[in-house]
Amino acid sequence: MSHYAEFVIHGNDREIVAYLKGFAAGSGLERAFVFAAEAGFHTGALRERIKHHGDVTHVICDAPHRDRLRAAIKQAPPPFEFDIKEERKIERAYFPFSFETPNRKTAEMIKAVLGSLPKGVKAADYSPHEVTDPSARGPEVYSPAHEYTFSGRGVIEGDVLGVVETRHALMDIEFTKCDEISVHHAA
């Protein structure tokens, strides 16, 4: 398995984002890397700031493009002052998710996302429950049970950018809750 790279970059975070977004647009690498904070990764922000004596930005890049990205960061022209503090290898990413919806359309959207996961991504420990209770149909004032409920929880794990894409798709659907993305670093 080719590993993703996590770059921990010291410098002004807004300048890093602006510079690398410009780089991505100019070199056609928009889909090759993501900013950890934007993509919903758990970065341990305070611990990292203390460890690196200031602001750091985490960028996660796929294996084929990590050398180009590293070079671009190192070659950032003045006035930029970026310093790669760490470069870690990521094996895989994961995040727990859960949902509970009384809306059938939303349920279909959730099923569609979980039924067509990107290559290298799977839903582990996934346990959906679909309950229909005809006696709860219609408006109720004091016992508002829903006629239909689709609920479930699980963990999305696997290929890093696939996990990011899946989290983004789930977060766009109401009634779903996704934890931050955590990563397993390679030894």
Added chain:
Amino acid sequence: MTAAVEHSLGATLAVWWTLPFAGMLLSIALFPLFAPRWWHHHYPKVALAWALVLAVPFLIEHRGEAAHEIAHVLLADYVPFIVLLWALYTVSSGILLTGTLKGAPGQNVLILASGTLLASWIGTTGASMVLIRPLLRAISWRKHRAHTVVFFIFLVSNIGGSLTPLGDPPLFLGFLHHVPFFWTLHLAPATLFLAVPLLTLFYLLDRRYYRREEAKSRGTAEVMGIRGWHNFLYLAGIVGAVLLSGVWRIGETHILGVELKIEGLVRDALLVVLGVLSLKTTSVGVHRANQFSWGPIREVAILFAGIFVTIIPALAILKAGEHGALRSLIALADSSRSYFWLTGGLSSFLDNAPTYLTFFNAALGDLLPNLPEVEAVPQLIAMHHHYLHAISCGAVFMGANTYIGNAPNFMVKSIAEEAGIEMPSFFGYIFKYSIPILIPLFLLATFVFFD
């Protein structure tokens, strides 16, 4: 029963006699939150259990007095209360708003303002039922929708019901206890004081979201219309019947030893006739489109049977004033401001109808002890109207503070969720909306309207 007997019973009851009432109200508040499916299937048994927990020892201990009190509360309070709610629910279910608005901020304000006005005439539950689905259709394409439903709960499901006894159950209970029908119009300045800033704030908030949302996804409008127009005539009939019972004096009769006013019985009979006429003359299509069923009124009938039975000791103790076991509660309520916040605070978490009745009796017990209610209420209005004003405002307005403050709140939340809107959680509603928006307005209202 005479005031003296009521007074003596209230003075002898210990505070623990109110525990079944507290249990009943807490069951209504907590089970839908923590065990909704279980509650949906078992609430009649819970209501019956609490009623029996009170009635059995009460009858054993106080025999004839207890039997009379139970018969009195069921015949003089419960039956007229349920008959009115049934008639309003049946007639409002025959009114269908068709078509779709575009969900633009100005139009949403129009729906909220119309609902606020309508709620006083067809009840907060009726207005919520008639208007929530057209509102949800209008905003179906919008990305930010939950705030619209929350403001709907504030205005249509609660605050709007303040102008007549038809608007909100607490006010009808007041009417049954000799508060004149049009007295509630005194609440109009306070209602406007809250409704205008809320509508303005909603407009600004909704406009901000609207401008951020993509123009390409905007919905298209369909011609609006109303089906079941003739139900407005029945609605006028309901208003007339209730008014009639307030001004027409025929006499009294006795059923099971309980004195009942004949004009009240005539009113109830007219309400039943109007409800049946509505059922017979409204098309099946209108009822189907409104998802009409007897479910909601059945819930109200069952749960309020439990409430009305278990509330008996609490009301008797409160009527005993400083001679009763709840003298410390009465001591807390020493100004109209404290009545506003005590009634409102409890109405936020318990059903507002029994809460109103509790503080209504606390005020009578405190300010006019030992007077029969029929004499005490006109004196309360003449000499201490600001107390009744505060109790009424607290009960009606502060039901909006939580999902469990007033019956339609949960109904609206549930319908919105089934339409695909993720509503705030119980605490999300309180911390994101009630505390920052409603509480400051209520504080301002306290200084403007009460002393």
